[in-house]
Every structure is written in structure tokens, then in C-alpha cells.
Amino acid sequence: MFKFITGRRGYTFEKAKIVKELFAFSRTASHGFPHSPSCLAIDEDLSLLCICTRAGTVRVYGCPGVEFVAYHPAEGSVTQAHFISGQGRLVTLGENNELILWEIVDTQLEPVESILNFEKRIFTICVTPNKKKIFLGTEQGDVHVLDADTFKLTDIVVQRDLITEKVCDDFKVSPGGVECIRCLSEDQCIIGYQRGILVLFDFPKLSAKQTYISRKDLSSIYIIDDSKFVSCHTDGGYAVWSTILSSSTKHADQIYGPHPCKAIDKLYAFDNERTLIFTGGMPRAQYGDKYTLSVHRGPIERKVFEFTSKVIDFYVVAKKVIVALAEEELVAINLHDLKQIPLPYLFPLHCSAITNVIHASAVPQEVVTKLTDGFNEDDWSTASWPITGGKLPEKDDKEQRNEKETESDNCDLILTGHEDGSVRIYDATGVAMKLLACIRTSLVFNERCHEASRSVDQDEDEFLQFTKVGSFDPFSDDPRFAVKKLAFNSESGTLVVGGTAGQVLVLGLEEKRNVKVVTLNLVGDRDQFVWKGHDELNYDPEGCLKSNYHVRCVVQVTPPAGLTALAISEKWSLISAGTAHGFGCVDLSCEEVVMFKCTLSVTDLGGAGAHSGDMVRRKSFKKSLRESFRRLRKGRSQRGKTAKNLEDVKPVERQVESRIMQDDGLSSMVRSLVFSDAYILSHATTSRTFWASTNQGSVYVYTLKRSGDDNQTTMSLCKEIHLRHHAPVLGIFVVDSHGYLCHDAPPKENPVPNLWRVVICSEEQIKVFSLPQLKPLHKVKLTANEGSRLRKLQVAEFRNAERSEYCLVVLTNQGQVMVFSLPDLRRIITANCCRKDDINGISSAVFTPQAEGFHLNSASELDRVSVSATKMTAPTGLLELDDDARSKRKRSLRKKGDVKEKEVVKETVKERRSSTPEKRRGATPERKERKTTASENKEKEIIESKERKDSAENDRKTDTKETHEKREQQSVAVEKTEDGRGERRVETEQVAEKKIKQQVEECEGFKVESVEVIVTKKAVVVAEETQVVNGRDFESIGRIVGNLSKEVTGGFEDLESPNTGLGISSVAEEIKSFEVSSATDAEDSTIVIERNQEQQQQLESFELYATSQTEVTYEEQKVTEKIEKRAVKVMEHTTGSKQECCSSLQSQTAKK
Template sequence: MASRMRKLFHRQNAGAIEERRKMRKELFAFNKTVEHGFPNKPTALAYDPKLNIFAIGTSNGVIKIYGAPGVEFMGIHSGDFSVSKLFFLPAQGRIISLLDDNSLHLWEINLKDGGSTMEEVKNFMIEGRLKKISVCCLSSDASRLYLGTEGGNIYLLDVESFDLEDHIVYQDVVMQKLNDSPSSSVPDDFKVNPGAVEAIAQHPSDKDRLLIGYNRGLMIIWRQSELMLEASFVGHQIESLCWHRDGTHFTSSHNDGSYQVWKVSGASSPAKEPLVPYGPFPCKAIPKILYLTTKSEPFTIFSGGMPRASYGDRHVVTVIQDKTQHVVFDFTSKVIDFFTMSNVNDEDEFDEPHSLVVLVEEEIVFIDLQTKGWPTFQLPYLSSLHASAITSSNYICNVPSQLWEKIQEVGEHQQQNVMSTRDFPVIGGKNLVEPPAYHDLLLTGHEDGSIRFWDASASAMKYLYQVNVAQLFTAEGGEQNGSPGVVEAEEEWPPFRKVGNFDPFSDDPRFGVQKVVLCPQSGTLVAGGTAGQVVVMKMGEDEEEKKTIEVVQAKIVVDDKFVWKGHEALPVREEPFKFPRGFQVELVAQAHPPAAITALAFQSTWGIIAFGTSHGFSLIDTTLKRLIVSHCTLNPHDLSVTGEHMSRRMSLTKSLRASLRRVRQKRGTTKPRKQRERRSNDTGGKVIEGSDNTPTTPEKESRGRGFDDADLVPIERKIEARSEDPKVSMVRYVYFANTFVRDAHTATPSLWVGTNAGVIYIYSLGVPTGENRLQGNVVAEISKEIKLKHGAPINSMVVVDSDNNPLPDPIEVQHECAKPPNMSGHNLIVCSEEQFKVFALPSLKPRYKTKLTAMDGSKVRKVAFINYRSRNNDSYSENHISCLTNQGELGIYSIPHLKRQDHYQALRRENVTGIASLLFTPRGEGMYLLSPSEFERFTMSASTVTEPLCMLELAEGMRPVPPEPEVEPEPEPAAEATEEGAGGDADAAAAAAGAEVAQEAKPDAEEQEPGEKDAMH
């Protein structure tokens, strides 16, 4: 009987369920869209001068190709091998990759779905130890790839067929020719074993001549068509070779830090003596050298060559032009490769380089060779996000144009006289995405006390501006200088110049920015630090005269028994300080004890900030610059806390007890046991939450609304009551709301504070308005206190109105950025690590709850309240809770019924850094650290997708013309049939057609949910 009732219920509600499924597809769709920042562990670099694009290969087999801002392509090799070399086939939109497993791969950028995509089309593997590829050289016509090997032979790969040619330059044959040459002055020991092929270079005008360098120092010019040795040269151990543009000379670099210029015709002796630029003491090798001509003096550009003893740890690229211009560009990470850019053709007389591009392990730097002083370019993408380690982040949507323009202006002023004024030189490809109609900011807080502003409106994330909070304090490392860019070194030899932004060292770990908040309407920036410092800054258009920084002390723990054994507070600079244009300090609040800021909120309309630490929280009046209230959350057992990192890991005893309890529950009866209250005594004014009569989501919503979709039912598990942890005083979340706290008739400003122990403190605030604000004090009185029964840490809270809309910030309503809230039917949504719960206000009566996690180790780590818009109807939207667990799973839950709408496995559970760094955006997107240097951007919204859509415009004939579709012959007319037979056939045909339509429609009806698919790049 029950099964019949269920079937009848399903049949009656099938239409509503199907309609809801369609709506979910219009609202939700998970996709990983684009990677922002700098590729992790780069290993290879290539440049296509014809299409003006460049490529970076990485140690995990990824190839990324970049052109103009917004032009980006990515390919991933199937095996987990490092990319050793990259070679563009100029103007063809093709690139060859060599992996460290000795395999070669051909990639093409082809048109697909309205844009261009990168596809692997061919591959080839060379096997054998002696055939290990040591160096490659692409012929000038891109028809051959010369493969030099460890065994000393050179193989020729035909690019079109992607297979080896029969012709091989055998080392034995070369040595025989060398022995037969009467004019050869090569010592005998070089003729026996010259070593691996170290360098290959094709003559700039005569394609038949190859310059080959062997490891031990033997160099030859080989004429391919005649298999003839034209000339031989002997030097020190070879690192690299390069032809001069006229083809009459070439330059070699060596492992002893020297380089030589050789004349091709005439004697096989160098045109100049070996030059050791940073000798005479032993120097490191010069891995790569370029000799480039100009109408004035030539350029000599090389990497390495530093004196071993004094500067052997430096990562440098030297640029020399005549005797007056000599700069050693000093980087903070290892040099991978470099190339130069120019606008000349092959027929031109000079090289005329205008830019130098250097790839190092942690960043890429573009250097302007046309501007005096050789400044660096401002990057429109590929910025080093981790110039200092990222410690916090925040995403701001819809930044007002006025503030946006100010940020851009002060950022440009900050780079004035530091960066090149020329346009960025890489402009290849075509961006097909229209410029966004809005401005979005990503704020990143860093270990060195800096806050960086990034334009996150499009797929190419651009650096805008930097604020250095550390300069407000003094520390053992001395004063901080927050001006990014080039740092001029003192007069010394070699003439070093520090370039690039990557700087992994911090003078003092207390500078680290733990929380950052921006109010875009008021232009106020608030940052919380590692040593309990909270800095309030406001955008200033003009440079501010020297003034003393005002400090508010917030003593959270007042008990004399408390002993703080952590770090000291940072001393604020006492002397008057001159503030440059941009964000200028208004106030510094200092928590005592000086523990790291764990929660931060700012209410610009009321002029107050709230922040929490591991010991409690404080409320500060930013208008009058005074402390309103502090509250200590420590219990008597915490008075000897040392300020060490808090851990919620179970002890061995607790873990064993939990395991045995689970076993007993599985073997026991299925009857539910009544859960006991954690505190049965008089609570003394506290509200103890956790009544078992609170309906769960399936009971409340499915019966009330008629939905019984099995895949939407949340996975609810029993939550185990935990023992009191003595270290649960940390404040996790602070929140301001203008809602009903004391009664249902009058809405008042309020502060809500959630702790690690599952406690919520509710304060009623009295905020003077109008002219009284500057004279009257803000009054804060504790109104209520909630203790969650399961005691899980509070991740987030929000008050929603009767329309299920989170209450907007009052300043957003004032500036017409948000609609005024509905001031009736307010509910409080509390999101802890283990469950979500809805309370009616002001009674705090529980209405709905859903248990997300249980004893299997799953915990909610991140929560956001997001408005999802329909991709087919922009006027329709729904508010939902989005969350991430420590298992890497994303979930979407309805408001207020807390019914799960969708879920996706986004990250691996082992990716602890990615989970900890994830942030949601108000538009239904998100970001997390894919590596220390790059963010992975994803979307859960079907209507909001930020991804590159671009194409390469190739010359006609670069791709084969697709064959025209064959015209199918018309079917012959069928023989006439009787009317009955025709009718029968027609019915049969209709039935068959109906069956075919049903067969085609079936996969759509049973389509796998997006969250069940594996996430793909």
C-alpha cells in the first residue's frame, strides 16, 4: 500500500519535479574556466615573431600560449612529464614540444565553437639511451627539426610527416671527415670523443650550412647536401652558439664564464680572444648568448657568467651595448630562458631588438631596450601573484567607476618613472570577448604586509595598485618601503640592477595580512594583521601632509592571571608620517593580546569595525576613534594560553571511543535514541539550541511543496556530541545587521559574533544619527547568546528577509546599489562546520536545519550567500547558500528550506592549500590557489562564465580546406500500396519515428548532473 501511495505521489508531482530540474540547469553549472597568475614551475619558453605570441611550458606537462590581453590557449600532455623545449612553427599556429621522456608532440591552434582551441595532432617517441635528445634546432623554413643527442648524432625530424628522415649526421662520419681534412688543427683527443651535441644553429642565409657544437669544445660547420666538413674550431666546453646576422661570424659561450667571437672564413682561430666579462676569478657557465646588431652599437645578451665565489648565487641576465651601457639584470629566482623581440624581416640588415623577455622560475619580466635606462614593462597578465606569499584574499563586485578610476590613477602614479611608457609589445591573436560592463577587484593580502589590487573583471587578470601596511610600523628589520618596481643598486661591479617583483622574504612575519575588507561605496579599506593590528584606510586623491598615526588600544583579556607567550605587538611609527596618494591611514587599532586577527567586519554607515582574535572580539568607533566594547571568550581553563596555533584534532583516546561508538551503532538496533542536552541545568539567560523537534529539510520542504526528488535530498548524518575543547575561544565570524533583536516591532543595528565553540553573541547597538554622530557615543549591549548543541565552529551568519534576500549593507541602499530590504519576516541563517540552521527573529525559534557532515571527517570550510541568475531569463534569480567542505566538495542549498540543489567535486581532498584559500564571488564564481603563483577560477552559475574566447588569424592555406559534405541521393519513390497498407505503413513509420525521438530524448532526460562529472580544464 505504501509503495502504491509513493508511485501515485511521484506521478502527481512528476511535472513539478521536471520543471524544477530544468530550472536547476538554467541556474547552476559547474565549470573550471581560467587560471589567473603565473604558471607554476615553468621549464620552457618559445616565441613566434610572425604571430607575435609566446608560449610557456611547465614541469607538469602544461603548455600555455599568450598573445594580446585576453588571448590565451592551453594544452595538457597526457603523461606527467616535464616540457623540456618548445618550438613555434612561425606563422602557422603550430608548436612542437619536447618532453623529458624524449617524446615530441605537435600541437595546432584550430577554430572550434566560434573561437580557437589548442589540440595535439601528432606525436613521436625516440627510444634509446644514446638517442636522448640534448638540443634541438628548427630550420628557418620550419620543415625540419634537428635533434642533437647525447650519443653525438644529429637526427632530422620531418615536421610534416612527424617522422625521422633517413638522413642522419653521424658523429663518426664527422670525425672521419675531420681526420681526412689536411687543414684541420683539431687535437687528436677531440677527434676520439667530442661528447654530446650541445648546440646547433642554422646559417642565417645559407640553409645548407649547420653550425654544430659538441660538449667538449669542438665546433664545426657542416654542409648538409655535400656531407662535407667546411670548417672546424676548438674552444672551451661549449654551452651555446649563435650566428651573427651577416653570417660571417658566430659567438660561442662556455662553461668557464667566457665567450668568444669566431670568424667563419679563413683561419679556424677566433676573431677575438676569449672574453671573461666578470673574471679573472673562476666564473659560472654562460648557458645562452645572443649577439644582435643595430644601426648603432650591437647588443650582447647572455645569462649566467657570475664569479663563483662572490656572486655564484645570483640569477642574472647581462645586457651590453658598447662600452657605456652595461647592466646585469638581477632576478630573485633561477633564469629558465630568454628571447628578444624586433619588428624586422629576414631580409633586413640589422636585428634591431626592441624588447627582452626573461622567464625565471617565479615570474616573467619584459625589458624595454628602446627606452633609455632599459626599464621594465607593466604586465597586463602573468603577474607574479605570489611576489610575497598570499595570506588572505577578498573579491569585490561592481566597484563604482569613481573609485575604480582613482585606483587606476594612483596605481599609474605609483609606477611613474619606474615602468616603461611604451605599450606592451605582445599583441598577437584576437580577443573575441566584449569588454565587461562592470569592474571587479580581487584583493590579496601578503606576508610582507602589502595589499595588492587586481582587475579581475576579465580572463586576463591585471595588477592595478599596491598598499603597504608594513610602512606604518617599525620592526627589527627597519622601515618598510612599499614602492614596487626597479630597485637601483649602489655603484658596484658587476653593475647589478634588481628587477622583477618576486620577493619571498619578509622582514617580520607579524606584518602578514590575515583579513582584508573594502567598502567600495565609501572607499574605505580595512586590514587585519598577524600581530593583532587592524588598519583603517581611506582613499585620498592628494598627497597628505605629515601627520601622526592615531592608535586605539583594544584590551580583550583583562584578567591578571593571563600569560601571553606569543609575539609582541608591532610598534606604530611615532614620528609624523607623509602619506602618498591612494589609501591613507585613518586609524590603527591594536588588540591585546596581539594575536592574529581571525574575523573582521566594517560598517561604513554606522562608522564602526568589529574584529576577533583567538581570545575574543572588540568593537571600534572609527568616527570618534575610540573603543566601544571588548569581550573575552576565554574560559577559566584558557588563562594560560600561549598563543600557539589551535588544533581541533581528537586525541587518541577520543578517536578510539568514536570508532567503538560507530561500531556499536551499526550492530545495535535501528531505533533512534533520544539525544541528551549537553547542559540540563539552568542556562542563566543563554539560549541552548538543538531541540530535536526542529524539522529537517526533507520533512519540511518535500511535504510542504510536493517535491520528492531523490538526488536533492541532503546527506544527513548523525552529528556526534563532542567533549569540551579548552581551546575553542577563537572568533570565527563577525557580522553587522539592522534587524529585530529585542522585539518584532523595531529593527535596530546589531553585531553578531560566532566562535569556534559554536557560541553566538548578539549585541544591540545604539548608533547616533545625523549631527549627533560626532558628539554621541555608540552604545553596545549584549542582548542574547546562543550555544549550538553540537558545538561546531561558526563559519558564517546572515539575516534574510521574507523574500529570502540577505539584508543589504545600508550604504549600498543609500547609493542605490541594492534594493531596500523587506523589513518583515526576518530569519537568521547560521552555518557551522557541521550543519546549517534557520532561526526566526527575534524569537530565535529554530525553523529548518540540515546536517551536512558527520563523524567521517567532513567539515564545511567556506560559506557564501549567492544570488544565482537564470541564463535564459535575466530577470529571474534565486538566493542560495554555497559551501565547500574539507573533502573538496561544493554544495548549493536553498534558502530558507536548506534543500540541496546541486553538488560538485571541485578539488581533491589532499589539496589543503586550495581548500583553505578558496573564495566565492557574489556572482556565483569562485577562486582557489591552484599553486602558490596562480588562482584557478571556476563558476557554479550557468549565467556567469569568465573565460578566454579568442582566435588566431592565420594566413590562407595554413590549414587544409575541410571537405565539402557529400550530397545524399534522393530516395526512390516507393511502390504504390493499397490504402489500408499505406495507412498501416504510415502508422508504423509514425510509431518508429516516435520511438526514435524517444530514444534521442532519453539521454537528455537522464542526463548526468553537472556535479557528477569530473572537472576538466
């Protein structure tokens, strides 16, 4: 009992302060490629790139580390985005036809103006070269002009009839919507319609200068110079037009004709039309399923880049680099050598389906340098990334400089395993996650299907010269190549890759010629076992990984099932692998098997092998019949006990079903493997130990010994732990007295043997055992208490300049992240990290030793979160602009008085952005109008209430008998306010008492407790309606409560009170104390009560208090609260008979 009292004390003020300084959940950044992009925009003046998505996300990128993210307030896709060059401003068009103007302010992308209720559907947007106007082409064929400075529609509206006045009658009837608008100058532009009509329109004169007619539907327009422009069409052809003549100077029916071709979506033309860059235009019959971007240089040189996903849009930056946005990736191509430029960010993480994610912290810079040196492939261009806008802020703080110096030598890496057998390594130290290396493990296995697929890729049409670009490739040659588990050693850079077919590759940064294949047989010589799964892969010694990594050792696990756990100890030169059949260890120094253990039971051996670890569920008929009768007998015995136990309700834990008899074939699966030093044998010295856990809740502990003569390692089983709830053990952590993780690393300070602990985490519970006794010390039941199960866990360090704490960070299947202190397992914080239904996000989550986390937000994006208040990796980039970049717009807003409107729009957009999807759907224009009118009415009401307060004060000072007589006649007053809220009834004391009496009469037959509630509520209502002002008599409120009590108790003739023994004197004492407290409260609030004839007249005319609608001051609120409390106490003692209560109340009222 003493241990419970001393060990479970609540947080003190100092502990709460520490929690606030060290722990805080936040979403910091997003890595990877945006999911489902919809449009692309580039600002060449500021060197910025914008990508919008179908979910309404707006992302602006600059140089690596500069990133601005915002969200469209309305649901749906962002269809178009256009920069106002050089101003840091962006115009977006939503799927709901909403136009929003965004501005980059400091480190945020903020919405400034919005146009929601546009009359017509907008098809295209064009910003003029002088950046003063924005042309909007509509579905009906009209063109509206928007002022770019104020973001307001001008009076200029060019109708379709005016634009097509010189067009023949056949095209005038239905020219279609405005497909494209391109500006020749500040006042002239080319307007293109869907049916192929092109018009050179002069806006100052509001007349069509030239008209061009094409017989094919229009796709896009590109301006070559002031005298020529190009139009591309849906039949795969293009035409060059002159701004002087009304006919085309060059016309190409089909570039890849004469057979029917796909449409050319967009086209660029340089060097007197010798260089053409366009998307689409391929022959439908042969290449209709390909997504291409073509580059033509003269009549001979033609190159076609093939994408694995649809090309949405592309830009040519400074006529040097092509930046193409596809549905699944972003590609940059250098026009000089026609090679890809490596991306500093926005790399598609889902180039192949992600199957495993791990994090490696504190990787030395030397190891990172070796990784990048081997990744310089010949297929990449040496040109630099063209987007370099913005800058990173300088860190002037001394602490930040010290952190930068300490962390400059080490890097954080993210390693992803993929379905095609590849492993990609990213630098996750900053906001921009850059690809460092790509290792294709499938290249070291000799398979026929793999060789055939590579030969087929080379058989393409020699005339077109298809060249595959991009990294996205969702297809896999063989499902056995898929990566299941990864292990990485930060000090040496050794990488261990476990596959689906039981293959384990140990990769090192040093080349090794003679590679030995070690066979790890987990089932041994058991004749009953039959493997019915896939075959193992054949290792090819001549295979090359095309990176700086080299194969150090190959371990083939038999049966060839998928790997479920991996561990590496570079210190002891050991690796361990586990599957659904067991686990084993291999010594890398001598390349021999040290130990193996089969975790299959006797029943599993008979039918194992159908697939990876799935066994046959068996249950005898006799056993199931016995359990059925037991359930029936148990239900009959407990049927009559339910009514008795209703009163004794206790906090009940959830009943977790026992896993002993649920043999679903997964009990033998190995879940965790750990190498660590620990005090497992005695308190004197530490021992090298190996820990393994299974799905059955079993933990096996082995000790390691290395002989001096032959340098061989031997392992012996030391201890076993079997959890009673038989839940899968997900993680094992050996910590010292400070909570520091001792896996393959020495403790931070001198170890204290008696304080070393082992933390065993299962899906349902977290337990802490002492070492070496393995005595249970602390326990947390998550499944029994909360119904959640553990999915991911990590021991992390939380530190600031003054202190450092080591805690356990876990993620549950409910998407919640929790932090527990070590070793006492106190819960510190709980926050929502993922959605409950986001299975991929929860299963892919990984936490770092610095209390950061990563999880898949989509197939291509990794969201970064932090549980630490000090360690946060968030975008901090800035955008520098000229002083006069936005001065004109600010000046115009101040002249027109639109600054308040700007703030209102900004707030409404933020509210809609932060609201739920259901709330966003309800944000209609009518509701907005109601909100604005309600706010205006509220302001008017406050002004009017102040005016009435002043007038009431003046009337009180100059009040006479005539004015009191007039006010007594006005029992009900109806006021009509200017805000249109209608008529408001002001009730006097008599009317209020009549209403209370009617409601009390209706309440006959109810309990006395309901009467007390009614009296309390009515007393508060009357006190609020009176709203007593300074100088008024507070004793009148006591008289009101007395009358209310008399009326309420008068209507309960037939009720029998259980507390009839209470005397009348107690009621009188309560009323006296109530009156005394009211008087003292009045004195404390500095209100002078004058007892004279005018005061008596004021008491008789209660309507004066009802008509005075004023604000209640702080002192008056105190009095109102005390009135409510006294009224409740009075009614608690009025439970006697009706005659006694009425007589006592009448006598006290008469005395008053």
C-alpha cells in the first residue's frame, strides 16, 4: 500500500512544466510527391514551382528547404494555377468555380481575396504581361477582365458576339467555350475557341483585329513572337499563324500521320519553328496507350520520352530545361543533352509499391559520402535544378548554432523497401528529402522472366526512338523479389535485405569477390513438414547492383517463406533472421550457422507450407461440444443475478479473449529480434544476449560466447518468458537506470546493475521486468482499458538545453500516439497521429530516437510528425521581394477601405480550411449573409443598449411620480429595432410571475427535486432579465425569489415530502441570511441604497428593471451567482407540508 501511495502521486507544478517544455505533438512537414496532382505553374522571375492536387492542396517550392503549403477552402480539385510573376502571388481556380488570390507572407502561403459566386463557368485564365489584368474565358464564350491589383471584376465584359463578329455564320452559332487565351501585348490577345476559331482581339478598341479559322478543334496556343503564334489541335496537328495575315503560314495535318493520331495537348516552338516540344500526337493504333513528350530538332532529330503515367502539364524554363508533371511523378529534362536532371525533392516514393520503411539515425558523413559516390549514373544530366527561389533564414541563436555543429557530421536516413526488390535510401535530415542511392536486389538473381522482360523493353520502333524517363514503375517482374524486412547499421553502413522467398542479402560498402550462400534450415530434419509454397531464388554471382554496395553474404532460409524479422550486430559480426517457422543466427566472419530454433508446434508441422506462415486451423468436435454446453450452463446460472448487481457498478476492464486455443497458424511467427548487452546471469557483469519473440507471447533469451582459439560463436538458451495473455510481442528494449537504450551500445554513465530493466511490449500490454530476476515491476493494459492495440514503438530521447528524458513512444491501431515514461510507464501525452481507417499509414509508421515520426499519408507521401517540443523539422524558407512589388495593391486597398474586407475573407477562408468536410459542404452564400447580418445586428444592439443605459440613468435622476405612473401602465412594451430581428417582448414582474405560476401548475405530480430545479432556473432568468444597474436596490431580487418560492410551493397540495421533520425556523433563518448577504453584497459593490419614498415606488414598479437592457458588471455577476445558490438552499429546506411552507413564506414576506 505504501508503494502504491508513494509511486502513484500526481504531477507537481515542476513536472507539469517539464512536460510542457519537452513534449508536444505537431505535424511538421511532408516528403515525397503530392498525391493526385491536378495542375502545374512556374514563376520564372522568382524561380518558384507550384503543384496543386485534386484534394485542394496548394504547394509552392523553391530551392531545397523552401516550401509553402496551403489548402483550398472548398472541397474538390484545383483545376488551374497561375503565378503573377515577380510578386509572390498566385491565382487558383477551384472545381467549384472559385477564384482565390494567394500571397506568400513570411513563411506562409495565405489566401487574400476570393471570388466565389461567379456568374459563368470559367474555362481558362491568362495574366497580362504588365501583371495588371487577368482575362477570364468562360464556357459561354465571353471574356471577363479582372483587376490584378484589387482582385475585383471590372466593367469590361467582352461578349462572344463582339469577338466573333467577323466570323462566318456557320461558326457563329456554336463556336464553343473559350479554350485558351494568350497575350501578344498588354492590350492585345489571341482568343481561341473549342471549334477552332482564333481571334486577335484589341481590348482598348473592343474590336476583333484578325480572325483565323481552323477546321479542327483547338487544344492550346503558344505565342512565338509578336508576329507569329502556334495553335495545336485534337487531330494531332499544329499550325503557325501570322498576326498580320489572316491565313496560316505553315500547317501540318499530323506530325505522326497519316493514320489517326491523339491530340496534341500543349506545344512549344523555338528557333524559327525548328525546335518543337509537345505532348501527345502519337498514332492511336500503335501507340495509343503510351504517354509521351516529343522533342523535334529539325526534320531529322526526333526523340520521344515515354512516361509510365499521364502527362498533366509541362513548362520550358528559360528554353533550357523541360519540367514535366505527370500523374505519378515530376521529371526534369535538360534540352542540351536530353538527359534527366536529378530531383532535390518531390521524388516519387511509390516508384514501386512500398513494402517496408525503416529509419537510421546518426549516420556518419563518411558513410553517406560512400553511398552518394556510387549513385552517379551515366543516365543523369550534370545540369543543376532550375528552381532556386526563396532562401533559408540565417540562424543567429547560439543554441541553434551549437545544434548545427553537432549534427553536421551525422545524417538521418529513411530506407524504403519496394515490391520490385529495390531499396532506396533518402536523406531525411531536412525538409527536402533527397534520394541518395537505389539498390536493385533483383539484379543479383538469375531468373528467366526477369531477363525476358529486360529484352522486351529494348524492342521498340527505331524511327521514334522511345526513351523511358521517370522512376515510377508499378510493375514487378517476380513477386518473390519483394522486400519484406530491412536492417541497417549506422556506423558501418551495412545493409541487410530480407525478401519474400526467404533470401537475405548482406550488403557492404567494400567489395568482396567470393560470396558464399549460407543455407539456414529452420525446420531441421522433420519428416512431417511439407512446404507447399513458392521456390527459392537462384543467386547469380555475376550480377551487379549498379551502386557502391556490394554483396557480402547471401543467406537462404528454408522453407523459403517471407522474412518477418531481421537484426544485425556489427559489433559481434552476427545477423539474425526470423520467419513464420522459426529463427536463426549466422556468423558473418566465418559464414556459418550458429543457432536455429523452430517455433512450429506439432499440429503445425502436418499442414504447414501452404503459404507464408499460414497454417490449418483445427478443433476437435468433442472439445467444441463441451464448450457449447458450458456456455449454456453459464448463461442459465447468471440469468437471475443481473437485477441484484445493477446497483454495484464498478469500472470493468474489457474482456480480452484468450489466445491459447485460437490456433490460427500465426502463433509461430517471429516478431522481434534484438542483440543487446544485459545483466541476465548475475548482477556482477553484463552478458551478450540475443532476444527473440513470437506471436504466441513467448520470449527466448540466449547468451553468446566466443571462443578464443577458433573464434567461433556459440549460443545457449538462458531464459524463457511466456506472457499469460499470449499476445504477439512486438518489441524488446533493454534500458539502463536512465532509460537509455543499451542495444549494441554502452550505457551513458556508470551502470547500476539493480536498476537495469527490460521493456517487453506486446499488442495488448507494456510490461517492465527487472534484471536479472525478470521480476515484473510495471504494467500498462491498453487493450483491456481502452480497446486499442499497439502497432509501432520506439524508445526516444526528449531533450532541451537543461535536461534530457528517455521515454517510450507507441502508436496504436486507433491512430493515436502515446508517450510513456521509463521505467515507471506513466502516460505523459496522447495525440491523434493517423486516421483510424488509415491502415497503410499505421502499418508504415516509424519513429526515430529523436521523437520524430514518419507515416504514409498516401501512396506517394510521407508525413512527418514530432512528439518533442524542441526537435521539429519544419519548412522555414522565406521569399524576398522588391519594396515596390505589392505597394500599388496595398495603396489601392487603403483608398477603397477594403482592408477590413481583406481580413474578413482571410478569416473565413481559414475557418473553411480548418473545418470538417461536412461543415465545408454547408458553407453556402446564404449562410455567409446570415453571419454578416448577425454580426452587424449585434453591433447595433450593443450601441442601442448603451444608449438605453444612459437614458435610463438620466430618467432615474429626474424621475417623478408622473413618470412612475406612466411606467406602471406599460406592463408590456414592444420595441422595433433597425436590425430587422423583429419584435421583442419586455415582461414586467407581474407577467413573469403569472408565467411562472402557470408552469408550476403544469408540473403537478412530479418530484420535489424537479421543483428545486424550476425555482433555481426561474430565479436566474429573472435575475438576468432585471440586469440591475448601479444605484438600484438589490433587496428587490430577494423579494422576487420569495414570491417565486411561494407560488411554486403553493401548487403542490398532494405531494408527500420525505423530510417532514424540518422546522419552519430553518427556512426563516435561510431567508434572513439571504437578505443579509444581499445587503452585504450591495455594500461591497459600492452601490448606495437609499431607503425613501422614491425607493418604495421603484420597488412597486418592477417594469423599470425589465425595460433597462444593460450589461451586467463583474460585481453584479457575483450577486447573481449568490442569489442562485441561496435560492437552491431555500428550496432544499422547503420540503415540508404545504401549509407550513406557505405560512412561513407569507410571514417573512410581510416582515420584509
